[in-house]
Amino acid sequence: MSGSLVNEIVGIDSSRLSTSRVLDEVPIGIVILDSKQNILFVNRTLESLIGFGCEESYGIPCSYMLKCNHCFHGCPLKQLSLENRSVTTESNIINRNREKIPVRITSSLLLDQDDEVLGFIETFEDVRVLESECTKVERVLKLDDMIGRSPQIQRVFQMLPVIAQTDSSVLITGQTGTGKDLLAEAIHKASVRAKGPFVKVNCGALPETLLESELFGHQKGAFTGAVENRLGRFRLAHNGTLLLTEIGDLPLTLQVKLLSFLDDKVVYPLGSSKGVHVDVRVIAATNRNLEEMVRQGRFRRDLLFRLNVIRLELPPLCERKEDISTLLDHFLRIMSLRFKNRIKSFSPEARDILLSFRYPGNVRELRNIVEYCVNVCEGDTIEVSHLPAYLMEKQDSGIFDSAPASKDDDESEPVAVFKLDxxxxxxxxxxxxxxxxxxxxxxxxxxxxxxxxxxxxxxxxxxxxxxx
Amino acid sequence: MIKILVPLLGDDIAPRFDLAPEAYIALVDDNQKIVEERTIVLSEASAETLCRMILDERITMVICGGIEDEYYQYLVWKKVSVVDSVIGSSSKAIELAIKGALSPGSILMERSIPQKSAPST
Missing domain, CATH: 1.10.10.60 (Homeodomain-like)
Structure with missing residues (x-):
């Protein structure tokens, strides 16, 4: 059943048509299940969405592979019948990249000529794009998950739609914790590739041999332990965007392979001589000085030129102090909701200390500090006593500014001016x-x-x- | 000693960390023997509840299916080793984890259809 169901439609032409090849080109995720809800086929779009390939998924019950929330709260396939052959539901999935993605799922019966149920077909639409359209109003101060009112960050926000519409490679630089990954995702969501996958790879997280297989995939038997084909992140990002974080940590041998991909858009999986054409926009991010690395011979000059088509520099938080207050309030709101607390604000003294801190870990450090405060605070206002102890210790170490950053509301002139003495x-x-x-x-x-x-x-x- | 927690759905690893109705906890000694084990029925399925339990129970390793990055990073930050996107039976996963042979994304489930008939794409 599965062979004729999945592979061929007879009668369109004198020759047979490969259904799987046709379905692979459809920009909506499609899964075909047998009557016991085991996966028979996953198209390329859905492979990218869930992070598992068609061969890996084959024969596995759909709930284990698709990880939909409705698998736990009333499977829509159970609502299908001859009278009710199609159902559309809103749900969410968690994919292999640990992203929770809201999806619209349409489930239908697959019937033979005698109305016998052969299986099911489901389509998955990523509705993040539609949701982000609704929140365009907020973009003055907010772009996707990025927030800022400082001129530096506003300049980035203004450039972003233009950058998103091109298909050139982007290099994002900036200190750790400044939001390079968020910016890359915002570029992806604002681009025409938004309906495609956004795949992230940390080039510094894996040893060279594993990284090559992770990026370019491998053929079964390519090396010991390669028991099945692996698609690789480039292929998973087909029709979407691939973010290479910590690009400065990419080994020289893989730099050559990346350069080759950027030239001809073809990936060669490990152990295979056959190239696969993939359409991927590459965004690279790093906190390192790549020009310096080129001088030291640790980074290829030609790769830098290829990646450096559009360059975005994210300023450290200490250079955009206007944003600290906005970010404090934003994270307080988020954390309070997450931890189900009733914390409404910071006390003026606590806020002054937080506004004066230089945040060497940038926005990530600020978020962690707010998370700590929300966990420690039992009342509805975060006081000085709820701040992490190291903030107090660091007042002596020159890590505070001599004056707090500006606040949102116009209060009387600040009484507390922290001086290092x-x-x-x-x-x-x-x-x-x-x-x-x-x-x-x-x-x-x-x-x-x-x-x-x-x-x-x-x-x-x-x-x-x-x-x- | 390692203390492992697996969010469960029946005998299998729950496909989703945040929706698991049960959790299995095993204490493994230095001789790679399970010396203590128990299954806990969760009053409500939630990632926060599980994270709290993981910290309260001083779990050192979590084997789970799909988990949101936010919770993954939180657990890693709390020095808990997380092997995620694992599909299959919990006992097999624990057996492999004890041997140090379990990796994220492992598929340990018997396929109900022979894999050789998989369509070529």
Whole structure:
């Protein structure tokens, strides 16, 4: 049954038509199942979406391979009957790249001439593209998952639609934690390839031999342990975008192979002399200085030229301090929702410290700090005591700026200006209280208002610090 | 000693970490013998609940099916080794994991149709 079902349609022409080849070219994911819901065929688009190849998937029950949420909450195939031959549902899948992708699934019966059920056919549409269309309004401050209001990041946002519409290679540089991967994904989503897969490979994460197989695939028997064919990330990214992160860590031998691919768009799997043409846009990202690596002979000059068609530099967070406040509020909202907390804001003192920090780990470090605070805080406001201890320790080490970054709301002039000559937080707090008391001409109520504290908080802190 | 957790669906590894109704926990000694094992029925299927359980139980290795990157990175950050996208029976996966022969994306399931008849694409 499966052979005639999957491979051939007879009668369109005098010769036989290969169904699998036709289905492979369809830009919607398609899976064909037998009557017991085992996979018989997966087309190329769905291979890219789920991250497993047709041969790997063959004979496996669909729920194990497709990992749909509706496999656990009422399989739509069970709703199908001769009267109700097709059902469309909204669901989500988790693919091999650990992405949760919202999909629209249409399931239909496959019947023979006598209306006997032969199996099922399902189509999978990636609806991320449609969802992102709905949120275009937010793009002034937000692009995909990237957020920023600083001129530097706004410039990147403005360039992005133009870059997305070209099909040239892109090189993204910037310090670790600045959002290079997010930017690459945003380029992919804004491009005409958005309906295709976005595949990410970390060139520094695997040893050279494994990386070659991971990128270009291998033939069964190519080396010990190659028990089945593997598609490789280039083929999985067909009609989509391939992001090569840590491109500076790519071994020289693979740099040659990548260069060859960029020239002729053909990949040669390990152990195979037959090339496969794939249509992939390559985006490379690194935190290294590739020009310096070229000078040292560790990176090929011709590959740099080939990748460097469009270059985007993401500024470190310390150079776009206007974004810190926006990012703090954004991550606070996200983390509060995720951990089901009721935390609404940062106290003015905590916010001042966070705004003054230089974030050597950039946005990633800021997000981790907010996550820590949300986990530690039990009330509805994050106070100084909820901040990670190392923030306090680092106040002495020159990792704080002399003045906090600007805040969203227009408050009175900042009372707390962190200077490096404060030995610790206690001393800084004492100084803050003194300055506020001087400004308030000795009135504790006014000093508390200047500091943004309640009167009782000020009284408690004064007592603790021994201020009479 | 390694302590392994496998999100379960029946006797197999649950296809999705966040939707697993049960979890199997095994304590393996230095002689690669399972010295303690138990299965826990989860009151609600959720990735957060499982992550909390993994940390509370001081699990050192998780063998699972599909897992969102956010939870994967969180567990790795917490020094838990995660072998994901594994398809097949939990006992076979644990056996391989103890020998150090289990890799992400392994398909350990017997195919219900002989693989040689797979269509060529």
């Amino acid at each position: 404060y030995p610790n937080w206690r001393a800084a707090e004492k100084k803050m209280i003194f300055e506020a008391m001087i400004k308030a001409k000795g009135s504790r109520s006014k000093a508390a208002a200047i500091l943004g504290w309640g009167r009782s908080t000020l009284w408690r802190k004064m007592k603790r610090l021994g201020i009479e």
